[in-house]
Each structure stands twice: as structure tokens, then as C-alpha cells.
Amino acid sequence: MIIGSIHDGIVIDHIPAGRAMELYSYLKLGELDCEVAIIKNAVSGKRGKKDIIKIGAPIDLNYDILGFIDPHITVNIIREGKRDRKFHPTLPETIIGLVKCKNPRCITSCEQELPHVFCLTDRENSIYRCRYCETKAEKHTL
Amino acid sequence: MKTRGLIDIAELTTQEIDELMLVASDIVENPERYAEKCKGKKLATLFYEASTRTRLSFESAMLDLGGNVIGFSDAQSSSVSKGESVSDTARTVACFADIIAMRHPKEGAPLVAQMSVNIPVINAGDGGHNHPTQTLTDLFTIKRELGHVDHLVIGCCGDLKFGRTVHSLVTAMSRYPGVRFVFISPDELRIPEHIRAEVLDAKGISYVETTSLDDVMPELDILYMTRVQRERFFNEADYLRLRDSYILTQEKLKPAKEDMRVLHPLPRVNEISIAVDSDPRAAYFRQVKNGKFIRMALILKLLSENA
Missing domain, CATH: 3.30.70.140 (Aspartate carbamoyltransferase regulatory subunit, N-terminal domain)
Known part of the structure; x- marks a missing residue:
């Protein structure tokens, strides 16, 4: 092709x-x-x-x-x-509005206007956690 | 300058925790010195779900500092029942109060409140996530009961999987040298992998896991009890099999050290026999009292920092 x-x-x-x-x-x-x-x-x-x-x-x-x-x-x-x-794109410190927090107990689950924010907590292992509830971002569920 | 509250115990340095405990100890010894420290100040207790100890502890703390208290203890009696956001409620309350203590069933709600206002917000429990003033209370109780928080064997017993107080205590205690943990729980309720990996293994802290409270009782300096809840089990038979092995009785306490202390975040249901209450090693009601003193120290610190 x-x-x-x-x-x-x-x-x-x-x-x-x-x-x-x-x-x-x-x-x-x-x-x-x-x-x-x-x-x-x-x-x-x-x-x-x-x-x-x-x-x-x-x-x-x-x-x-x-x-x-x-x-x-x-x-x-x-x-x-x-x-x-x-x-190579670098790992951003925060990801805003691109990944949704999947934790049903997170405040973002009931306050629709809150931006979904994930923060880089472990650069070596590229781990991001929700700013509010610290749930780990799942990369396959963007 | 960014307003500083307390959302997560990790926001406090070890030095700050030690200073808070020093102030709290001074409050215990000299309450009259602090009786008017917060005169003219208001604490708003925004409790979106039921609480006995924590809310009354915060309110008593502010009253004993000479301040006043406003707030609600039930979301249904506030504008929240009309659908008001956490942010809007916090901004409204900040027009009246100098400091907020918030309990909310949703994780992260107190952080949202703190991001919306320029007065300090204290997280008084957000779902199963954080409860930093309980951890301060636990540390202060250990300090008062045993004189130090380092070089101790801490036994945590019961539901170690879902118990947020245990996770926070382990994280906070792991800052101090010579601390060793013994985790006593059924297999179904073991301490989570992320606590083992990210806190204990990462810091090289020694710990053992066991299902038998009896086997480890003689070596403990602190026994931190939590409730094993029926709803955490996959089947009733397992619950019935394990339930009684994690009930603390006078008989079980016999091999414990004379100066060992039993802590519990309360409320208890049946995991500590009432007969144990009269044992001098039972520190859980003193722990409740300590909670007020450490909250007084925290309110003072946050109000002075943000003055």
C-alpha cells in the first residue's frame, strides 16, 4: 500500500x-x-x-x-x-478532560461539571491517578 | 498564596505531625491557655453523612478554643438536597466561616471544596478514601499511651482490606524508625497489595501477615482493632467461621504485654467484648478524647497559617 x-x-x-x-x-x-x-x-x-x-x-x-x-x-x-x-512526547504532569475516572465513589461521578483530572504519580511506571480519589487511570479505557 | 487545609495525612511532614502532637499535649496540660485562642472565629461542620464522634469532636474542639460552630449534620437539611454542588456550598459557607470540616460520602469532595475557597478545609472523611484527623488521633493516642511512636510492633486486626483507617495509619507510622507491622486478618480481608508494595516494600519495612490473633498477641505493643463486616464476605459460612476469631475478649488479651494498648477507631459492634473496656490496656475511649485535642491543635495551626 x-x-x-x-x-x-x-x-x-x-x-x-x-x-x-x-x-x-x-x-x-x-x-x-x-x-x-x-x-x-x-x-x-x-x-x-x-x-x-x-x-x-x-x-x-x-x-x-x-x-x-x-x-x-x-x-x-x-x-x-x-x-x-x-x-517522543513526554509524560505530562496532568491530564485534564481526556480520561474519565471510573470509580463510582469518586466525586466526579456525581458532579458533572467537574473536570476529570489525572496526575502523574509514578513516572517510572507511567502511573496516573485521579486527583480527587486517587484511582489509577486505566490506559485501555480512555 | 494557596490556602492550606488538610485533605490527606501525606500533606503533613513528620515534623509538622510531631509539632501538632506537642501542641495537643500542651492543650491537655494547660487547657485554659487555649480557651480563647479562636474567639470570634467560626468552624463550619459540613457533614453530608452520619457521624457521631468526628462531628462532635470537631465542634467540641472549636468550642474549647473559644470559637463558634455552624453547619449541618445531614445533607437533607441543606441546599444539597436541592442539588447544590460541593463547590457552591463551600463558597457559600466560606462567606460566613473561617474554617470548614467536611465529611462526604464521595471521595475527593473535600478537595473540591478546598479548591473552591480561600479558607482552610479539613477532610473529616471522604467515603473510603481519607480520614486524616483519625490518623492524627491514632498517632497522638499511641504517643500519649506509650510515650513514643517509633520502635513499636503494631498489630492491625480485622478488616484490613477495606479499612481506610488502617491504610492511613500504616502509611503514617511507616515514617517512624523501627516500626514493624503484624497484619491479622482472614485471607479475604488482607491488607491490599498497593499498601504492601507502595508503602511497606518500598520503604523496606518489616511486616508479617497471619490469620491468628492468638499467635501474635504476646509480641504486640499496639493492637489496632477494626470490625469484620458480614457484607465483606462472599459467603455466610466463611463469615461465621471467621467472625469469632477476631473478637477481642479478656481471655484473648491474657498473653498480651502489660503495657500493650488496644485502639479502635469506633464505632465497634461486637469485635471488642465490653468486658475488655475496664482493662487498663483498652485505650479506645481515651483515643476518642485525644481526637478532640489533636483537632484543636490542627484548627489552631491552619487558622494561624492562613491568617
């Missing part, structure tokens, strides 16, 4: 296989006017399979969620057909 290269834009690479659509949704890529390509189950030397997202415009993105999903994801910024910058 051939996906054309992009002139100015972003390539999000090394997404864990099967999670590109989740990112597509969280990054609100469906709202963009530019070209967006999702490549699922691409061959990966390190992981066997990976997903890739290509975005055909130099837009601002909230990279916080990328680090939360997997710090091994790489972001490539493409300018004039060449890779201008490549980086």
Missing part, C-alpha cells in the same frame, strides 16, 4: 497497533479540513506491528495524550518535504 509523502505536516509514528482510531478521536482529527491518513498494522522492526497517522498540515496538537498512551510514540514534524524535528 502506498501513502503519499507529505510536504508540510505531522507524522505520528510507532502508535501501538490498533490504537490509531482512538488517537484520531482524541486529537479531534475528524474536524480537520486537511488530508489525514491512518495506517493500521504497518510492519514495525521493533514491535512487529504499529499504527501511523499522517496529517497533511502543520497544525497545533495536544501531545499530552500521546505520552499517556505510550511514551514510545514518535512525532515527526515535516516542513517542505523534509523531517524538521522528531521527538
Whole structure:
């Protein structure tokens, strides 16, 4: 399968296989006017399979969620057909509004206007806990 | 400057806990010195669920400091019954009071209150999550009863899985040197893995787990009793099998050290026989009294810090 290269834009690479659509949704890529390509189950030397997202415009993105999903994801910024910058998203100190607390006893379960906030409590093991009830964030239930 | 309340015991340094215990001890010795320290100040007790000890302890603490008390002890008698948010209730109350003590069935509610107001909020229990003034009460009681909180063997007995007071006590006591824990519970109610991994193993603290209270009784300095609740068991037969082995009687207390102390966060149901109450080692009602003194010290500290 051939996906054309992009002139100015972003390539999000090394997404864990099967999670590109989740990112597509969280990054609100469906709202963009530019070209967006999702490549699922691409061959990966390190992981066997990976997903890739290509975005055909130099837009601002909230990279916080990328680090939360997997710090091994790489972001490539493409300018004039060449890779201008490549980086791994860092683990954000807090994640606001992207992950819902699943604890039915948490105050967020009954006060709808409260933002769901998760704080990084263990960087080594990428563990986030709800600011209010300290329930651990489950990465597979974004 | 950010207003400082007390939501989680972890917000206090060991030095601050020790200072609070010193002030509380001074209050016990010299209550008259503190009788007007909070004159003109108001404590709001916002209790969204039932409580006997904690609410009355907070209110007595403020009254003994010369302050006044407002609040509610039942969410149905407040605007909460009309659907008011915790944040709005806290902001309203902050127009009248100088400090808030809040109990709420939902975890994190006192933190939400603290984030909404610029007066200190004390967490008086948020569901099964935190109850920092109970932990301060437990520490202060151990200090008063035995003279120190380090180099002790602490036995925790009963429901160690769901008992928030045990989790907080273990976390707080693990700051002090030479503390060793003995966890006595049925397999179904063992101390949670995250407490073992993140607190005990992480700090290299020695502990043993057992199902027999009798076997370990002679080595304990403190026996912290909690209630084994019927609803925590998967089947009735297991509950009936285990229930009596965690009831403290005079007979079971016989091999204990003379200066061992029995603590319980109360209320008890049947886990400590009433006959044990007259044993000098039974410290749980003194523990209730200590709760008032340590809360007085805490109210003083938070009001002076945020003055």
C-alpha cells in the first residue's frame, strides 16, 4: 500500500497497533479540513506491528495524550518535504478532560461539571491517578 | 498564596505531625491557655453523612478554643438536597466561616471544596478514601499511651482490606524508625497489595501477615482493632467461621504485654467484648478524647497559617 509523502505536516509514528482510531478521536482529527491518513498494522522492526497517522498540515496538537498512551510514540514534524524535528512526547504532569475516572465513589461521578483530572504519580511506571480519589487511570479505557 | 487545609495525612511532614502532637499535649496540660485562642472565629461542620464522634469532636474542639460552630449534620437539611454542588456550598459557607470540616460520602469532595475557597478545609472523611484527623488521633493516642511512636510492633486486626483507617495509619507510622507491622486478618480481608508494595516494600519495612490473633498477641505493643463486616464476605459460612476469631475478649488479651494498648477507631459492634473496656490496656475511649485535642491543635495551626 502506498501513502503519499507529505510536504508540510505531522507524522505520528510507532502508535501501538490498533490504537490509531482512538488517537484520531482524541486529537479531534475528524474536524480537520486537511488530508489525514491512518495506517493500521504497518510492519514495525521493533514491535512487529504499529499504527501511523499522517496529517497533511502543520497544525497545533495536544501531545499530552500521546505520552499517556505510550511514551514510545514518535512525532515527526515535516516542513517542505523534509523531517524538521522528531521527538517522543513526554509524560505530562496532568491530564485534564481526556480520561474519565471510573470509580463510582469518586466525586466526579456525581458532579458533572467537574473536570476529570489525572496526575502523574509514578513516572517510572507511567502511573496516573485521579486527583480527587486517587484511582489509577486505566490506559485501555480512555 | 494557596490556602492550606488538610485533605490527606501525606500533606503533613513528620515534623509538622510531631509539632501538632506537642501542641495537643500542651492543650491537655494547660487547657485554659487555649480557651480563647479562636474567639470570634467560626468552624463550619459540613457533614453530608452520619457521624457521631468526628462531628462532635470537631465542634467540641472549636468550642474549647473559644470559637463558634455552624453547619449541618445531614445533607437533607441543606441546599444539597436541592442539588447544590460541593463547590457552591463551600463558597457559600466560606462567606460566613473561617474554617470548614467536611465529611462526604464521595471521595475527593473535600478537595473540591478546598479548591473552591480561600479558607482552610479539613477532610473529616471522604467515603473510603481519607480520614486524616483519625490518623492524627491514632498517632497522638499511641504517643500519649506509650510515650513514643517509633520502635513499636503494631498489630492491625480485622478488616484490613477495606479499612481506610488502617491504610492511613500504616502509611503514617511507616515514617517512624523501627516500626514493624503484624497484619491479622482472614485471607479475604488482607491488607491490599498497593499498601504492601507502595508503602511497606518500598520503604523496606518489616511486616508479617497471619490469620491468628492468638499467635501474635504476646509480641504486640499496639493492637489496632477494626470490625469484620458480614457484607465483606462472599459467603455466610466463611463469615461465621471467621467472625469469632477476631473478637477481642479478656481471655484473648491474657498473653498480651502489660503495657500493650488496644485502639479502635469506633464505632465497634461486637469485635471488642465490653468486658475488655475496664482493662487498663483498652485505650479506645481515651483515643476518642485525644481526637478532640489533636483537632484543636490542627484548627489552631491552619487558622494561624492562613491568617
